[in-house]
Structures are given as C-alpha cells and as structure tokens.
Amino acid sequence: MIRPGLRTILFLAQKGFGQHAFSSLVASLTIALAAGLFLSTFKIKEEANKAFSNASGGFDAVLGARGSKLQLILNALFHLEASPGNLSWEQYETILKTPGVREAFPIAVGDNYLGYRLVGTLPNLFTDHQWRPGENYKVQKGGRIFTDSAKEALVGSMVARKLNLKIGDRFHPYHGLTYKEESKHSDIYVVVGLLEATGTPADRVIWIPIKGIQLMEGHDASMAQSVSAVLLTLKGAAGFSLDLKYNKQGDRATLAWPVASILGSFFNKLNWFEDVLSLVAYMVAFIGSMIIFATLRSAMNERIREFAILRCLGASRRDVTFVVLAQSIMISFLGALGSLLFSFVIHSITARLIREQTGVVMEGIAIDQATITTFFALLLIGLLSGLLPALQAYRVNLSENLKPRT
Amino acid sequence: MLEVNQLTKSYPLRGKQAMPVVQVDTFCIQSGETLAMYGESGSGKTTFLNLLAGILLPDEGSICLDGTELSVLSENQRDLLRARSIGYVFQSFHLLQGCTALENVLLAMSFAGNVEREWAEMMITRVGLKERMHHKPGELSVGQQQRVALARSLVNRPNLLLADEPTGNLDPKNAAEVLDIMRNLCLENHASLLLVSHDEKIVAGFERQIDWSELNGANPLRETE
Numbered sequence: 001m002i003r004p005g006l007r008t009i010l011f012l013a014q015k016g017f018g019q020h021a022f023s024s025l026v027a028s029l030t031i032a033l034a035a036g037l038f039l040s041t042f043k044i045k046e047e048a049n050k051a052f053s054n055a056s057g058g059f060d061a062v063l064g065a066r067g068s069k070l071q072l073i074l075n076a077l078f079h080l081e082a083s084p085g086n087l088s089w090e091q092y093e094t095i096l097k098t099p100g101v102r103e104a105f106p107i108a109v110g111d112n113y114l115g116y117r118l119v120g121t122l123p124n125l126f127t128d129h130q131w132r133p134g135e136n137y138k139v140q141k142g143g144r145i146f147t148d149s150a151k152e153a154l155v156g157s158m159v160a161r162k163l164n165l166k167i168g169d170r171f172h173p174y175h176g177l178t179y180k181e182e183s184k185h186s187d188i189y190v191v192v193g194l195l196e197a198t199g200t201p202a203d204r205v206i207w208i209p210i211k212g213i214q215l216m217e218g219h220d221a222s223m224a225q226s227v228s229a230v231l232l233t234l235k236g237a238a239g240f241s242l243d244l245k246y247n248k249q250g251d252r253a254t255l256a257w258p259v260a261s262i263l264g265s266f267f268n269k270l271n272w273f274e275d276v277l278s279l280v281a282y283m284v285a286f287i288g289s290m291i292i293f294a295t296l297r298s299a300m301n302e303r304i305r306e307f308a309i310l311r312c313l314g315a316s317r318r319d320v321t322f323v324v325l326a327q328s329i330m331i332s333f334l335g336a337l338g339s340l341l342f343s344f345v346i347h348s349i350t351a352r353l354i355r356e357q358t359g360v361v362m363e364g365i366a367i368d369q370a371t372i373t374t375f376f377a378l379l380l381i382g383l384l385s386g387l388l389p390a391l392q393a394y395r396v397n398l399s400e401n402l403k404p405r406t
Numbered sequence: 407m408l409e410v411n412q413l414t415k416s417y418p419l420r421g422k423q424a425m426p427v428v429q430v431d432t433f434c435i436q437s438g439e440t441l442a443m444y445g446e447s448g449s450g451k452t453t454f455l456n457l458l459a460g461i462l463l464p465d466e467g468s469i470c471l472d473g474t475e476l477s478v479l480s481e482n483q484r485d486l487l488r489a490r491s492i493g494y495v496f497q498s499f500h501l502l503q504g505c506t507a508l509e510n511v512l513l514a515m516s517f518a519g520n521v522e523r524e525w526a527e528m529m530i531t532r533v534g535l536k537e538r539m540h541h542k543p544g545e546l547s548v549g550q551q552q553r554v555a556l557a558r559s560l561v562n563r564p565n566l567l568l569a570d571e572p573t574g575n576l577d578p579k580n581a582a583e584v585l586d587i588m589r590n591l592c593l594e595n596h597a598s599l600l601l602v603s604h605d606e607k608i609v610a611g612f613e614r615q616i617d618w619s620e621l622n623g624a625n626p627l628r629e630t631e
Contacts (some may be wrong), residue, residue: 005516007516008513008516010519011513012513015502015504016504016507018504019504043500065561092432097560305500306502306504308505308511309500309501309502310517311461311485311504312461312488312494312500313460313488313489313513313514313517313558314485314486314488314489314490314514314517315485315489315517316481316485316486316519317481319483319517396454397457398462399452399453399461399462402456402461403452405508
C-alpha cells in the first residue's frame with residue numbers, strides 16, 4: 001500500500017532495486033563480503049586473544065627447558081607444539097620448595113592416543129588446583145581421578161566425545177605427539193574417569209599419572225627422572241624474583257611469566273596479518289561502493305524518463321533525489337546485514353576450528369560498538385555512492401525527457 | 407478558470423538568437439469546458455501545454471489557474487499544484503513500467519498527498535480495467551495503457567486535464583473509446599479539457615476548436631526552415 005512521503009519514496013526505491021535486482025544484489029554481496037571479512041578479522045583476533053588469555057588453566061607461569069617462552073606456554077598449557085626439552089625431577093622439587101610458589105604441578109608429554117595427547121601429571125592437580133577462580137576440575141558421575149602409580153587415565157571431555165571413550169575402556173598409547181599406527185606402546189591404560197567440560201585445553205587431552213609417561217615401555221631411561229614442564233601458581237610478586245633467577249641470571253631453564261603478557265605479545269605479532277586483511281577489506285569495500293555507483297549510474301539512463309514522469313505527476317526534485325539515495329542505502333543496508341551474517345559464519349567456523357585444535361572456547365559473536373560503527377559506515381558508503389546519480393535525478397529535465405520516443 | 411496573457415517562450419539556439427516557440431496574447435478556458443487545439447507537429451503545442459502545466463516557465467506573460475499565478479509560485483508549489491489541480495495525458499502514456507496499473511494510479515495520488523485506494527480502484531474500474539488493475543503496463547494493450555494513464559490523470563479530481571495527442575498511438579477503435587471515456591470523465595469530475603491533436607477527425611468532435619497557428623504568434627516551423 002502506497003502512502004505519501006517516506007513510504008512512497010521507499011516504494012519507488014524498492015521498485016528500482018527490483019528492476020535491477022541482479023546488479024543490486026551483486027553490489028550488496030560485495031559489500032557484505034568486504035565488511036564481513038573486516039569485521040570477522042577484527043573480532044576473531046580480539047576474541048581469540050581474550051579466549052587464550054582466559055584459557056591458561058589458572059596458572060601464572062610455566063617453568064621449562066631453556067628456549068622460547070611462547071613455545072613453552074603453547075606446549076604446557078595449550079598442549080600444542082613440541083616440548084622444547086625436559087627439566088630434571090630435582091628442578092621440579094626445587095621450584096616446588098621455592099618461597100612464593102603456591103602450587104607446582106609437573107607434566108610430562110611424549111605420547112598420544114589416536115592423535116590426542118597423553119599428559120602425565122600428579123593426581124592432586126585435579127583436587128587442589130582451581131582452573132578458574134573458585135572452579136576445581138570435576139569428574140563426571142561414576143568416575144574418579146587416576147591413582148599415582150596405576151595405568152589409569154582421566155579423559156578430557158572433548159576427547160571422550162570424539163573417541164567415544166567410556167569408563168572401563170582400555171587403550172594402548174602411541175609414541176610421539178602425532179598418531180602413527182606402527183608406534184604403539186605395549187602398555188594398556190584403563191579409563192577411570194571423564195572430566196566435565198571446562199572450555200580450556202584440558203578438555204582435549206588424556207591425563208595419566210606422570211610416572212606413566214616417565215616409565216612407558218620403550219621410552220628412554222633418562223625420561224624416568226625428567227619432566228617436560230612445571231605449571232605454577234605464584235604468590236604476590238614472586239614472578240619478578242623467579243624471572244630474575246631463571247631468565248636473567250640462570251641458563252638451565254626458562255620461566256614463561258606472565259602468561260597473559262606473553263600470549264598478548266604473540267597476538268600483537270599477528271597485527272601485520274590483520275593489517276593485510278583490513279587493507280583487502282577496504283579495497284573490496286571500495287569496489288563495492290563503485291559497483292553501487294555503477295549500478296545506479298547505468299540504471300539512471302533507464303530511469304531518467306521514469307523520474308521525469310514522476311516529476312510530471314507532481315513529485316518534487318527532492319522526492320526523486322531521495323528515491324535514488326534510498327535505493328543506494330537499500331543496497332548498502334542489505335550489504336551491511338549480509339556482512340553481519342558473513343562475519344557470524346566466519347566467526348563460528350573459526351571458533352569451532354580453534355576449539356577442535358586447542359580446546360579453547362571463544363565467546364559467541366556479539367553486537368558491539370565496532371559492529372554498530374561498521375554498520376553505519378556501510379550505510380554512509382551507500383549514501384555517498386548514490387550522491388552523483390541522485391544529483392542526476394535532481395537535475396532531470398522534464399520537457400526533454402517526456403518527449404515521445406521514436 | 408485558466409487565463410493566459412502575453413505569454414512568450416523561446417528556446418536558445420546554438421550560435422543564433424533565441425527562437426520564439428510560443429507567443430500567445432490571450433487565451434482562456436472556462437470551468438468544465440472541453441476544447442481541442444490542432445496544429446502541425448513541431449509547432450510548439452507541447453511547449454504550450456508544458457507551460458500551462460507549470461513544467462516550463464514562460465519568458466514573459468502570465469498563466470493564471472483558478473486565480474493562482476503560476477510564475478510567482480516556487481518550483482515545489484508548482485509541483486504540488488500540478489499534482490492536485492492538473493492532469494496530463496501523453497501520446498506515449500508515460501506509465502511506470504515496474505508498477506501495476508493500480509500502483510501507477512496510487513502514485514499520482516500520493517504526490518497530491520491524498521491516497522484513497524478505493525477511489526483509485528474505482529477510477530480504474532471506470533476506465534474498464536477492473537480485472538486488469540494488478541497488471542503491469544507490459545501486460546496491457548496500448549489502448550488499455552492509455553486508459554490507465556487516463557485514470558491516473560483524473561484520480562486527483564483536477565480542474566484541468568491536458569491531453570497531448572492522447573490517441574496518437576491508438577487504432578481508430580481504441581482512439582474513439584479512449585476519447586469517449588476522457589470526455590465523460592471530465593464531465594463527471596467537472597474538469598476542463600484541453601486536447602491537442604493534429605488529427606482533424608478527433609478535433610472535429612469538439613464544440614470549441616482552436617487553430618494553434620492562429621493562436622500562436624510565433625512560428626517555430628518557419629524559423630527552423
């Protein structure tokens with residue numbers, strides 16, 4: 001139903017959109033892709049940074065072999081990458097007794113089951129440690145934590161789901177951090193418990209007693225007295241003194257502290273990637289606005305007579321100008337909506353991939369200030385792209401364009 | 407109802423002096439009057455109608471419609487006056503191809519600021535297109551398209567209907583039908599009708615006939631020879 005004023009203008013703009021539906025939709029799609037790429041790049045980096053920083057499992061620092069702090073964190077807390085080397089059991093005992101150290105849990109890695117990492121540690125990690133303030137690990141009903149000296153396993157929730165492991169299941173570990181069928185160990189482990197989901201990398205590993213890794217059949221004898229890393233929670237300003245002791249004065253171990261800062265600097269190193277993607281997005285957005293302009297411009301050649309008819313019916317110059325601008329904004333509005341959808345899809349896929357690969361759970365996409373700003377920026381782009389064609393509509397010559405065509 | 411005095415309109419010619427196209431000393435139409443004007447193509451009849459409709463502004467002279475002098479109105483005021491008080495029918499119909507017959511009529515109402523769907527439907531019914539009101543112009547015959555244009559031009563109950571060669575694209579049967587409907591509708595709506603045609607048969611059916619070459623002091627055809 002047509003009503004005077006805005007509804008008439010929107011009606012005519014929608015008719016114009018429909019008459020050039022294909023090129024209008026291509027313009028909208030281009031804008032949606034550009035802005036979606038821009039928004040998702042921006043948000044994924046931000047969310048991933050936040051999610052990784054929150055997924056350190058409640059530890060302040062990691063002590064490991066001399067080497068990269070980032071590699072140490074990725075290996076010990078996120079169960080990614082190879083271990084940079086080992087520490088001796090004595091080094092673990094030393095740090096455990098160091099003043100300012102609240103908790104110290106040794107871990108040992110080097111084996112997997114069907115691609116999922118086996119991590120050896122002490123059972124009190126699951127009873128004493130809070131992976132988030134006020135949150136201890138919980139074992140699903142019917143299960144329990146492994147005992148220190150038995151060949152028992154406590155399975156992270158994601159592994160249990162992926163491999164359909166249940167309490168009482170038995171399995172052979174495989175040597176190495178990646179699954180190779182020929183490197184099966186003869187030891188047999190029994191699943192005694194399944195962990196409740198935490199949304200941290202702990203969900204995607206199989207936890208066993210540290211002695212299990214140390215004494216696994218086929219392992220080098222030196223492993224029996226070594227650990228891959230020590231996970232630490234610290235009191236007060238102990239981090240500074242430990243940093244001085246291990247990183248600045250010592251040369252036998254590396255203290256990765258503070259975890260959040262090291263992860264933050266890692267994400268900052270990815271800025272170039274964000275810059276490149278942003279540049280691409282800006283270019284695509286520019287092309288999108290050019291497509292809007294070209295669509296409206298070519299449509300104007302056909303619509304100029306239509307505008308002359310409207311003027312003859314009593315439409316003002318302002319009315320026909322607004323029709324073109326409304327059509328332009330319509331295209332960019334659809335593009336803006338599409339960009340939200342597109343960024344939501346990219347975000348969902350990325351979040352799923354990150355969860356699968358790292359166990360880190362990213363928060364769902366939210367409509368925040370950046371989203372709103374991008375949305376209105378797209379409408380502005382649409383408005384600007386429509387200015388010249390709108391001016392052409394404004395200046396339409398009635399008597400010239402109402403002449404019969406031969 | 408409509409009074410024209412000392413009206414002149416010229417078009418600039420490249421490298422030459424402006425060419426006078428319209429030069430009318432006096433001309434008037436009474437309320438409810440129907441008259442036909444005939445003259446050669448290219449002699450300035452359409453320009454004269456465009457001046458009366460407020461689409462073009464005269465170089466000199468006055469056009470007074472129901473006591474309102476057009477030249478003193480702003481462009482927006484002239485647009486509104488045209489929407490409310492003047493209907494215009496063209497030889498090539500000038501319907502919006504993307505809109506249905508009903509939408510074409512409703513659009514004309516919306517610019518006059520008075521949308522009454524029932525009245526629009528009634529007007530379409532009145533021109534014999536009740537079953538076709540939701541069809542687009544491309545789905546209608548030329549005769550039907552001109553009827554839609556007619557309904558559109560009269561839907562706002564204008565005081566004056568200007569018709570520029572309205573039957574020029576129609577066969578004789580359709581031309582007679584459209585002409586008949588046009589005159590009847592003007593009569594029903596108390597609208598004055600000024601029809602322009604170069605077809606003597608069409609003009610002959612009107613009581614008052616005006617020879618444009620006599621009314622117009624300028625002769626653009628002679629100027630361009």
